Amino acid sequence: MLTISIILFIIILSFKILKPVYINRISILISIYCSIILLTIIFNTNVFYNYGISIYNSLGYISINQIIGQLIVWFTITLVLLLGESGKTRKNILRSSEYTLIILLSILGMNFLLISNDLVTMSLAIELISFPLYISASLYKNDEIYEGLGFNKNNLSGIYAGLKYLLIGSLGSVFILLGSVFIYGDTGLTNITNIIELLNIFNNKLEIYKIGSTLIIVGLLLKLGCAPFHNWAPDVYDGVPTIVTTWISIVPKIPFLIFLSLHPLFIYPLLSNLTLFSSFCSLIIGSIMGLLIFRIKRLLAYSSIVHLGFILLSISCIYYINTFTTIFYIVVYVITSINIFFILNSINLSKNIELLSELKGFVYNNKLLSFSLIISFFSLAGIPPFLGFYSKYFILLDSFNLEYYFITFISLLCSVISCVYYLRIIKIINFDDNIYMNYKSIHLNETISIVISFFTFLTLTFVLNGNLIFNLFNTPFII
Amino acid sequence: MLIGFFLIFIGLYGFIFNRNNYLLIVISIEIILLGTAYILSIFSINNDDIIGLLFILYIIAIAAAEVALALSILVTMSRLRGSIHIKTSNINTLKYNPKIIV
Numbered sequence: 419m420l421t422i423s424i425i426l427f428i429i430i431l432s433f434k435i436l437k438p439v440y441i442n443r444i445s446i447l448i449s450i451y452c453s454i455i456l457l458t459i460i461f462n463t464n465v466f467y468n469y470g471i472s473i474y475n476s477l478g479y480i481s482i483n484q485i486i487g488q489l490i491v492w493f494t495i496t497l498v499l500l501l502g503e504s505g506k507t508r509k510n511i512l513r514s515s516e517y518t519l520i521i522l523l524s525i526l527g528m529n530f531l532l533i534s535n536d537l538v539t540m541s542l543a544i545e546l547i548s549f550p551l552y553i554s555a556s557l558y559k560n561d562e563i564y565e566g567l568g569f570n571k572n573n574l575s576g577i578y579a580g581l582k583y584l585l586i587g588s589l590g591s592v593f594i595l596l597g598s599v600f601i602y603g604d605t606g607l608t609n610i611t612n613i614i615e616l617l618n619i620f621n622n623k624l625e626i627y628k629i630g631s632t633l634i635i636v637g638l639l640l641k642l643g644c645a646p647f648h649n650w651a652p653d654v655y656d657g658v659p660t661i662v663t664t665w666i667s668i669v670p671k672i673p674f675l676i677f678l679s680l681h682p683l684f685i686y687p688l689l690s691n692l693t694l695f696s697s698f699c700s701l702i703i704g705s706i707m708g709l710l711i712f713r714i715k716r717l718l719a720y721s722s723i724v725h726l727g728f729i730l731l732s733i734s735c736i737y738y739i740n741t742f743t744t745i746f747y748i749v750v751y752v753i754t755s756i757n758i759f760f761i762l763n764s765i766n767l768s769k770n771i772e773l774l775s776e777l778k779g780f781v782y783n784n785k786l787l788s789f790s791l792i793i794s795f796f797s798l799a800g801i802p803p804f805l806g807f808y809s810k811y812f813i814l815l816d817s818f819n820l821e822y823y824f825i826t827f828i829s830l831l832c833s834v835i836s837c838v839y840y841l842r843i844i845k846i847i848n849f850d851d852n853i854y855m856n857y858k859s860i861h862l863n864e865t866i867s868i869v870i871s872f873f874t875f876l877t878l879t880f881v882l883n884g885n886l887i888f889n890l891f892n893t894p895f896i897i
Numbered sequence: 898m899l900i901g902f903f904l905i906f907i908g909l910y911g912f913i914f915n916r917n918n919y920l921l922i923v924i925s926i927e928i929i930l931l932g933t934a935y936i937l938s939i940f941s942i943n944n945d946d947i948i949g950l951l952f953i954l955y956i957i958a959i960a961a962a963e964v965a966l967a968l969s970i971l972v973t974m975s976r977l978r979g980s981i982h983i984k985t986s987n988i989n990t991l992k993y994n995p996k997i998i999v
Contacts, residue, residue: 603940
């Protein structure tokens with residue numbers, strides 16, 4: 419019902435009766451409403467505790483994990499839509515109503531992907547996620563009007579980024595389609611539950627099936643931007659405006675990763691070597707290549723590759739462990755990176771910044787904002803009292819208990835190396851001279867400042883009462 | 898079956914080794930999708946199952962939507978830059994800017 423009503427909502431809004439600003443506000447309210455509904459479902463039902471419910475004539479499947487994934491997606495999208503509401507940004511990015519409608523369409527695809535239990539639904543939902551992303555990457559192509567968006571004049575990189583994203587993403591979806599075709603040809607089934615039952619009967623002796631699931635994993639990794647296929651990600655994330663970067667670099671990763679962790683069909687023990695190899699590559703490449711970079715969004719793209727490496731490490735152990743560690747890492751990564759992008763966007767309101775050197779002496783301009791930026795970078799680096807340390811700790815603990823000693827050692831080493839560039843940013847903010855910092859002081863919106871302060875508070879004080887959050891989510895996360 | 902694999906490899910070859918035109922890359926993606934649909938039809942005949950044929954319809958629709966998106970982006974690009982050749986339009990202009998030192 420929720421999805422059908424969202425489809426109706428998109429159709430009604432696309433007639434352009436309302437102003438784009440009102441459409442954005444209505445969508446914010448709708449997404450808050452959806453996340454509240456999903457929260458009440460999580461806390462009030464004990465119906466699907468160990469097992470789920472098959473829906474849409476067994477094309478879909480809902481259990482508590484899927485609902486938690488949908489909750490994370492809706493919560494994140496509320497924040498992304500709130501970001502379009504601030505001052506100068508609102509005038510520019512909400513000039514047309516396409517931005518909001520495209521985001522809503524993609525969210526529809528994400529919800530379908532999370533509940534899909536069939537190869538056909540899976541591939542169609544992945545397409546429905548991807549097409550709006552290509553459009554929104556290439557939507558803001560002209561110059562001179564987009565001052566508040568963090569975008570250079572005379573810079574056509576938005577359209578190139580969109581084209582690159584489209585070509586690589588469509589190659590990934592082609593791989594996913596080809597893989598599902600191979601699985602269908604070998605087993606004659608498209609329902610994932612039936613395929614798992616068939617595999618249990620045949621004791622994993624289906625050879626063409628292995629080729630098919632390998633192709634599906636390769637396609638998903640290509641869409642996520644993990645390491646052997648990572649080269650498009652920094653170009654695309656750097657080429658688009660900062661608000662669109664917030665949207666396309668954080669949100670689409672959530673449903674893909676949760677889908678991978680919920681269906682170990684594609685990663686049954688033989689194939690977990692593939693994700694282990696990918697996590698190894700992404701840890702090393704992300705941490706070493708990030709040392710060379712001096713553009714902010716490019717650096718954040720490489721840091722996201724490192725975090726994808728950690729998540730893939732926990733996904734390749736998922737056959738033996740709880741999904742709790744994976745989902746906790748995803749939530750923590752989303753919180754900290756959304757906080758960083760909010761701060762960057764609020765700096766963009768007074769002056770566009772693209773380079774790390776433009777942050778020199780930022781602490782003399784706005785002390786509280788720079789404090790929260792420093793806190794969230796510490797949390798990304800995994801310094802102990804903050805939130806990011808605990809998520810890394812759980813993943814390393816799990817992989818160590820499963821006797822993956824080599825990859826645990828490599829991930830420890832790479833998190834140390836990636837500390838270098840996070841700490842370099844903090845050094846630039848605090849201890850460098852105030853050379854470039856001659857722009858006027860920043861005035862924040864109420865909404866943006868509330869979000870930034872809440873997330874910074876959460877990152878700081880998780881150490882004081884972490885049990886509050888763990889007890890909250892302890893029961894639903896048990897499989 | 899061999900024809901389908903042949904089409905897929907032609908498409909992959911065109912996607913990787915093409916250095917002239919963006920349009921040819923889009924066409925090679927379409928060729929890969931065509932090969933996929935061909936293989937799928939043979940599989941569905943072998944399995945004696947109707948779902949594969951339905952899946953082909955979805956694949957064709959996806960291919961059409963992808964081509965529409967790619968063509969619209971290419972049209973805007975040629976209008977802004979004047980050409981859609983790969984060499985004349987440097988996609989990596991953002992990579993390193995040597996003017997500014999950290």
